[in-house]
Amino acid sequence: MDKNNNKVIISGAGPVGLTAALLLLKKGIPVTLIDSYTDVPTDPRASTFHPPTMELLEKIDVTNEMLEKGLVVDRWQYRDRKEGVIAEFNLNLLSEITKYPFRLHFEQHKYAQMLLNRVLKFDICKVIRNSTVLKTSQNENGVFVEYKENNSEIKIIKGSYLIGSDGGKSIVRQNLGVSFNGLTFEERFLVLTTSFDFKPYGFSGTCYISDPEEWCSIFNVPADGPPGHWRLVFPESSKRSQNEIFNDAECQKRIQDFFPHPKSELYDIIHKNIYNVHQRIAGKFRVGRIFLCGDAAHINNPLGGMGLNFGIHDAINIAEKIYLVCTDQSTENIFDRYDRQRRTVAEEYLLTQTAQNKRDLEEKKSDERIKRHKYLNKISTDKESSKSYLMKTAMFESTKRANEIL
Numbered sequence: 001m002d003k004n005n006n007k008v009i010i011s012g013a014g015p016v017g018l019t020a021a022l023l024l025l026k027k028g029i030p031v032t033l034i035d036s037y038t039d040v041p042t043d044p045r046a047s048t049f050h051p052p053t054m055e056l057l058e059k060i061d062v063t064n065e066m067l068e069k070g071l072v073v074d075r076w077q078y079r080d081r082k083e084g085v086i087a088e089f090n091l092n093l094l095s096e097i098t099k100y101p102f103r104l105h106f107e108q109h110k111y112a113q114m115l116l117n118r119v120l121k122f123d124i125c126k127v128i129r130n131s132t133v134l135k136t137s138q139n140e141n142g143v144f145v146e147y148k149e150n151n152s153e154i155k156i157i158k159g160s161y162l163i164g165s166d167g168g169k170s171i172v173r174q175n176l177g178v179s180f181n182g183l184t185f186e187e188r189f190l191v192l193t194t195s196f197d198f199k200p201y202g203f204s205g206t207c208y209i210s211d212p213e214e215w216c217s218i219f220n221v222p223a224d225g226p227p228g229h230w231r232l233v234f235p236e237s238s239k240r241s242q243n244e245i246f247n248d249a250e251c252q253k254r255i256q257d258f259f260p261h262p263k264s265e266l267y268d269i270i271h272k273n274i275y276n277v278h279q280r281i282a283g284k285f286r287v288g289r290i291f292l293c294g295d296a297a298h299i300n301n302p303l304g305g306m307g308l309n310f311g312i313h314d315a316i317n318i319a320e321k322i323y324l325v326c327t328d329q330s331t332e333n334i335f336d337r338y339d340r341q342r343r344t345v346a347e348e349y350l351l352t353q354t355a356q357n358k359r360d361l362e363e364k365k366s367d368e369r370i371k372r373h374k375y376l377n378k379i380s381t382d383k384e385s386s387k388s389y390l391m392k393t394a395m396f397e398s399t400k401r402a403n404e405i406l
């Protein structure tokens, strides 16, 4: 194996790019990562790791540290703002089929930092930070990546393969001219984070709360240790500026209206975030020697906590295939299988399930809402129905489907 650090170039050292990097490095394949950040950004984003993702992450030996630092959430609730708990699902029902019968809540930035610390230990790894990828191209022998370092010098590096894990606005995808079809929702999502602990009041670590006017989703993240912080997600349909939306009194009212503070106090609001939400998928995940992974390949609304998980599955899948090709255990034809496997399940499960999750929470027709509530309540009280529902929502079905695609 040559010691050329550029064997595999990865544009974007976010959680997905770093996952692919760590697997490749562990298998002895040199990697160069390029990212425009100086340090891993800490804004609150993904935090849910589903059981099949934990199983996959054993391949890069990170699960012990994640279990030590993360929060085990073995139950999740579907609620209605007026009626309370409609259904509770217990992931322990899956204990016969997985070592991880729970969702692990572990903040995305901690995951990325943990991986970055590990990849930096390999002498066959180069991490180029504060550098933005501007252009990418390829020929039959390799790939070329042009980037601007420290906002000054433009450099070009050559490698054998390129992974584009540079997020939703991926330059790699744009350079390939690959479509990114789908939609951007009119409303944005507002995330408010508080240190108030909702658990003693009957809320499970993840709750989806339906309402025809203002649905909500709340979940517990580890932060600096128990009881952690709680993030509350609300839809924001106005076109107002961030400053207006972040008005203290208004944010306070949103939480108080959802759950009046039991001691009639103000909630402490630690973070406020507003972001655009999309459902989009790239037309191709592979073009020659270049592969798209994670948000560069698919973006979706966060209800269900699946986006990052699918990205990690992409990363492990393509890294294993690159390793097989680099060690002459397979031909490059195997890369088409990456596209078939990952694009199919992104379409069939990721986009479909998350779009359905959003529709369910915001359903305005009361007969439809009641029907949905009855259905969820019925399956939550029957062990076998609960299990099969959990197999889908905990990503076992999509993982199995991808593995079956040749």
Ligand SMILES: Cc1cc2nc3c(=O)[nH]c(=O)nc-3n(C[C@H](O)[C@H](O)[C@H](O)COP(=O)(O)OP(=O)(O)OC[C@H]3O[C@@H](n4cnc5c(N)ncnc54)[C@H](O)[C@@H]3O)c2cc1C
Pocket: 011, 012, 013, 014, 015, 016, 017, 034, 035, 036, 037, 044, 045, 046, 047, 048, 108, 131, 132, 133, 134, 165, 166, 167, 168, 169, 170, 171, 191, 275, 293, 294, 295, 296, 302, 304, 305, 306, 307, 308, 309, 310, 311
């Ligand atoms: C508020 C919120 C909540 C979410 N909750 C969940 C959840 O609970 N569960 C879940 O699974 N998913 C969730 N998601 C989605 C999840 O955050 C994304 O799927 C995840 O960040 C994708 O990781 P990535 O590495 O593909 O992309 P990113 O995290 O976007 O990383 C891309 C990296 O590429 C770098 N980059 C971009 N362009 C360039 C360039 N030209 N040159 C060099 N570097 C570049 C960026 O600096 C960045 O570091 C949530 C998203 C949001 C916004």
